[in-house]
Amino acid sequence: xxxxxxxxxxxxxxxxxxxxxxxxxxxxxxxxxxxxxxxxxxxxxxxxxxxxxxxxxxxxxxxxxxxxxxxxxxxxxxxxxxxxxxxxxxxxxxxxxxxxxxxxxxxxxxxxxxxxxxxxxxxxxxxxxxxxxxxxxxxxxxxx
Numbered sequence: 001x002x003x004x005x006x007x008x009x010x011x012x013x014x015x016x017x018x019x020x021x022x023x024x025x026x027x028x029x030x031x032x033x034x035x036x037x038x039x040x041x042x043x044x045x046x047x048x049x050x051x052x053x054x055x056x057x058x059x060x061x062x063x064x065x066x067x068x069x070x071x072x073x074x075x076x077x078x079x080x081x082x083x084x085x086x087x088x089x090x091x092x093x094x095x096x097x098x099x100x101x102x103x104x105x106x107x108x109x110x111x112x113x114x115x116x117x118x119x120x121x122x123x124x125x126x127x128x129x130x131x132x133x134x135x136x137x138x139x140x141x142x143x144x
Contacts, residue, residue, distance in 0.1 A: 044110015058126025
């Protein structure tokens with residue numbers, strides 16, 4: 001009897017490990033952000049593009065911080081954001097593209113090619129929920 005109970009528990013754990021990530025991947029929540037590209041912009045800034053899950057009648061703002069270290073040089077850092085209260089477009093829940101320009105902070109050196117760590121949050125408010133959704137921290141490779 002103990003063997004059957006143990007096998008049942010193991011089977012349940014296996015099923016949840018296999019099927020739960022698939023279910024979560026298929027149904028992203030409103031306000032979830034996916035950063036897709038990070039490139040160098042004018043003046044050593046960063047241009048960050050991605051998508052956010054939007055729903056009709058909702059608005060959002062995205063706030064990002066970037067940190068970059070290279071060898072023994074001082075840490076470079078900066079921040080950027082979308083306009084406040086960007087309206088979600090469309091009539092269904094869908095992905096909406098955004099761009100955030102991350103400017104080097106005063107006193108910080110310009111960003112360069114190499115690894116950069118992005119973190120931040122989206123401030124999302126719509127008919128179904130209002131939420132602050134954490135972004136990252138996530139490492140990106142900035143191409144030349």
